[in-house]
Amino acid sequence: MSPQIVTIIALVVIFAIATVFPINMGALAFVAAFVVGTLSVGMTTDEILAGFPAELVLTLIGVTYLFAIAQNNGTVDLLVRGAVRMVGGHVAAIPWIMFFVTAVLTAIGALSPAAVAIIAPIALTFAVRHGINPLLMGMMVIHGAQGGGFSPISVYGVTVNTIVEDEGLPDASLQVFLGSLFFNLAIALVLFFVLGGRKLIGRKVDTHAAVAAGSGADSDTEVRGHGTAAGSDVDAEPAADRPQKVTADQILTLVGLVVVAVLALVFDLDIGFVAITVAVVLALLSAEKQKGAVSQISWSTILLIAGVLTYVFVLQEAGTIDYVGEAVIGLGTPLLIALLLCYIGGVVSAFASSTAIIGVAISLAVPFLLSGDIGAVGVVVALSVSSTIVDVSPFSTNGALVLANAQDVDRDRFYKQILSYAGIVVAVGPLLAWLVFVVVPGLL
Numbered sequence: 548m549s550p551q552i553v554t555i556i557a558l559v560v561i562f563a564i565a566t567v568f569p570i571n572m573g574a575l576a577f578v579a580a581f582v583v584g585t586l587s588v589g590m591t592t593d594e595i596l597a598g599f600p601a602e603l604v605l606t607l608i609g610v611t612y613l614f615a616i617a618q619n620n621g622t623v624d625l626l627v628r629g630a631v632r633m634v635g636g637h638v639a640a641i642p643w644i645m646f647f648v649t650a651v652l653t654a655i656g657a658l659s660p661a662a663v664a665i666i667a668p669i670a671l672t673f674a675v676r677h678g679i680n681p682l683l684m685g686m687m688v689i690h691g692a693q694g695g696g697f698s699p700i701s702v703y704g705v706t707v708n709t710i711v712e713d714e715g716l717p718d719a720s721l722q723v724f725l726g727s728l729f730f731n732l733a734i735a736l737v738l739f740f741v742l743g744g745r746k747l748i749g750r751k752v753d754t755h756a757a758v759a760a761g762s763g764a765d766s767d768t769e770v771r772g773h774g775t776a777a778g779s780d781v782d783a784e785p786a787a788d789r790p791q792k793v794t795a796d797q798i799l800t801l802v803g804l805v806v807v808a809v810l811a812l813v814f815d816l817d818i819g820f821v822a823i824t825v826a827v828v829l830a831l832l833s834a835e836k837q838k839g840a841v842s843q844i845s846w847s848t849i850l851l852i853a854g855v856l857t858y859v860f861v862l863q864e865a866g867t868i869d870y871v872g873e874a875v876i877g878l879g880t881p882l883l884i885a886l887l888l889c890y891i892g893g894v895v896s897a898f899a900s901s902t903a904i905i906g907v908a909i910s911l912a913v914p915f916l917l918s919g920d921i922g923a924v925g926v927v928v929a930l931s932v933s934s935t936i937v938d939v940s941p942f943s944t945n946g947a948l949v950l951a952n953a954q955d956v957d958r959d960r961f962y963k964q965i966l967s968y969a970g971i972v973v974a975v976g977p978l979l980a981w982l983v984f985v986v987v988p989g990l991l
Contacts, residue, residue: 551870573854598860609822610656615843639747650695683742685949694731726928881921889977892934929984933977940969
């Protein structure tokens with residue numbers, strides 16, 4: 548059996564095992580890289596390790612370490628409280644605040660599941676307190692996370708941009724970021740009106756009580772009125788619910804996040820080194836409070852990405868990428884090929900890791916993208932969007948977090964609602980992404 552076929556079979560086995568058993572796909576990929584690389588491809592261990600994505604791993608460690616510190620010292624809560632007050636307590640605006648706050652968190656480097664894990668409990672508490680459809684609120688959080696998830700300094704963004712650069716494809720960093728943001732924003736807009744958002748317009752809550760409710764305090768002050776007149780009657784602010792003072796640690800963390808963004812985006816310094824430098828400085832300034840932050844680094848995600856990308860390197864060395872590319876190009880219809888890859892990414896990601904499948908899908912698409920028969924940037928954007936919008940599935944980390952944090956609902960019914968919505972997204976999402984980013988630009 549040829550090395551190309553062996554590597555493809557091993558890839559299928561990796562995804563199958565990771566789907567059925569609770570085993571990190573990255574660990575499986577490292578094993579496959581070692582076994583297949585040495586026995587079938589004839590590589591030495593040093594040659595296999597040459598494919599280890601050291602720069603990407605450093606980036607993931609740096610940004611997740613920094614985000615753990617921001618979470619521990621209350622900077623994330625500070626951002627959420629400020630965002631709610633910005634809209635003056637209008638109920639209809641709260642789902643959108645959750646969308647954009649989660650988008651900002653992932654855009655500045657938070658892992659999508661981490662951002663959802665923090666915001667979903669707050670958002671779903673607001674939902675039960677103020678009569679907002681929990682499915683609407685939960686999906687707004689997830690789509691927000693995915694909308695901001697492809698910024699140039701985010702985990703998804705760094706992953707895709709690294710692969711694109713390494714493969715010699717045209718730079719698509721801005722297109723991937725904006726494409727994902729506006730695609731998810733459009734879905735959120737449809738969800739808002741389909742799932743009862745129109746009924747929320749005109750209702751208002753006491754902003755301080757709303758924040759307390761999001762933190763688990765026993766308060767549900769609400770005004771059901773028309774408009775937002777300054778004379779609206781709301782309860783006086785309880786002393787216990789008054790906003791907490793901004794601490795020095797939080798101010799320093801906010802400054803640190805700005806510094807990371809400026810140095811990485813404006814001065815083009817390595818985001819990994821910059822993020823971990825800022826994180827260490829913050830940790831030194833508050834050593835006792837941050838001694839547990841290292842354990843909060845998402846080591847399982849780092850293992851996942853490092854393992855999968857190392858195995859992708861073995862695929863490349865075995866000639867599998869070219870082999871599959873030639874087979875795909877042999878179909879003779881680039882548009883059909885792109886559509887099939889979008890559906891493969893969507894279906895697999897609904898049950899497995901979006902980050903992993905993005906790397907595999909883009910790498911497998913490289914040969915026919917380099918042929919020039921179809922716009923490479925559009926296909927990269929479509930694959931990225933198709934592989935992440937399906938994270939609404941209750942089998943994905945994000946969907947499971949929303950399901951777990953729902954309050955005062957029939958959990959079986961809520962599960963079926965999420966599953967039904969996920970089915971719609973898997974069936975229609977990749978097709979829409981293909982039409983919007985691949986077909987339409989090709990017609991213009």
